[in-house]
Amino acid sequence: MVMLKQSFRYDQTAARLEVEGLPDFSADHGSNAIGILSSWRLTMIGAPEMEGQRDHLEALMASVIPYARLQLSGVGKVQGNDDGPVRIHPAEQGHQLELISSRSGVPPLTLQLDDADLADLVRCLDALRGDPRVRINWPPIVHTPLPKRELAERTPLHQRLAAPVLGAGTFMILGLAGLLVPIPNPDAPSQTENQTNSQESLISNPSQADGEP
Amino acid sequence: MTDVSVPAVSDPSQPEAVLGRRSLERLDLLLLTVESLDLNGGEAMLWATRQLGFEAVFPNRVELWKRRCHNPLRRSTRRGSLSAVETEALIRILCAMADRLYPMLRQLLSSREPENLTSERWALLDERLRNLIEERMNLRRGAIQRLLDGEQSKPLQRQLVLTLALAAGPGGVDRLRASLLDPNP
Numbered sequence: 001m002v003m004l005k006q007s008f009r010y011d012q013t014a015a016r017l018e019v020e021g022l023p024d025f026s027a028d029h030g031s032n033a034i035g036i037l038s039s040w041r042l043t044m045i046g047a048p049e050m051e052g053q054r055d056h057l058e059a060l061m062a063s064v065i066p067y068a069r070l071q072l073s074g075v076g077k078v079q080g081n082d083d084g085p086v087r088i089h090p091a092e093q094g095h096q097l098e099l100i101s102s103r104s105g106v107p108p109l110t111l112q113l114d115d116a117d118l119a120d121l122v123r124c125l126d127a128l129r130g131d132p133r134v135r136i137n138w139p140p141i142v143h144t145p146l147p148k149r150e151l152a153e154r155t156p157l158h159q160r161l162a163a164p165v166l167g168a169g170t171f172m173i174l175g176l177a178g179l180l181v182p183i184p185n186p187d188a189p190s191q192t193e194n195q196t197n198s199q200e201s202l203i204s205n206p207s208q209a210d211g212e213p
Numbered sequence: 214m215t216d217v218s219v220p221a222v223s224d225p226s227q228p229e230a231v232l233g234r235r236s237l238e239r240l241d242l243l244l245l246t247v248e249s250l251d252l253n254g255g256e257a258m259l260w261a262t263r264q265l266g267f268e269a270v271f272p273n274r275v276e277l278w279k280r281r282c283h284n285p286l287r288r289s290t291r292r293g294s295l296s297a298v299e300t301e302a303l304i305r306i307l308c309a310m311a312d313r314l315y316p317m318l319r320q321l322l323s324s325r326e327p328e329n330l331t332s333e334r335w336a337l338l339d340e341r342l343r344n345l346i347e348e349r350m351n352l353r354r355g356a357i358q359r360l361l362d363g364e365q366s367k368p369l370q371r372q373l374v375l376t377l378a379l380a381a382g383p384g385g386v387d388r389l390r391a392s393l394l395d396p397n398p
Contacts, residue, residue: 013319014323014325068388069392072389114323116320116323116324117323119319123381126382126383126384145395151396
């Protein structure tokens, strides 16, 4: 009897991903290919083995690969839905991967990953997605440039607010200083006019005799 | 081990990436980090160029060096920007080089390695990167002074190494391209 079940393994130092499945002969796949994924297993060093179905693996890809892309831009943002099976977010020391089991009564699994573990996991997933023997149409992951707002969030809030607060403060101080400067009254005689008048009074009257005050 | 070779030809369906000033600086700094990790990095880059089929874009080391001189932080900088084909070629060369150096990148990033060994590795990288920066970059620029400053340089160097680790291999090309196309702050 011909053994049709195929198993491929993707190894990195801290991660091992194994997929098992069958070739899809109706889609004209060869015998050394996987067209129908039956199961997968992920082993990370220092963590229990994880396994699941195709949709769990797709959720893992959809969370971890975009998270790695954000890390390239220095943005640490949670990836994965709150009610989804996989979530990854930055932790105090590295990254935290949360896997929620679809089986009732199984508590969620939380893994602490350092940067090297994350890179290993991403490489395993990349290798699986790029493997020509695995003839599965994975959901596309499109990487796009980030909007400016998201990039701004990588700067601490106090640094982002420093420039506008300083600008607004300077504007207010200058405005208050401007208010303290007295506004000249147009009805009141100006100082120059007063000066001219006083100077005029100093000029002696030519009809006046000399010596008279 | 998985096969992580980079495809020989660039994918014409990819968007044309024309990099801004900051992205050119970043791309060249990443290549400089590769050179500081690999003492024979210049030769390896040329070898990768041939392996990936980019000989028409960079026929020799001088042409490769001239393209890298579009980095405004260089001591002898060139005006203008890289064409989309040249940018794509440099990104793919960088990802292939990062893939080759991945074990070293991993050692630097791992928290499971012995602490004294990791410190020595980082010190070695710091020394080599510092030497290359002093040799090739305009030391009056603020960005370069930050890279040479003892305290400020550490997170910057770690971010450069992490970028290389996450961009290593064929899967990293799209990620790195998208990250380089981020708008300038």
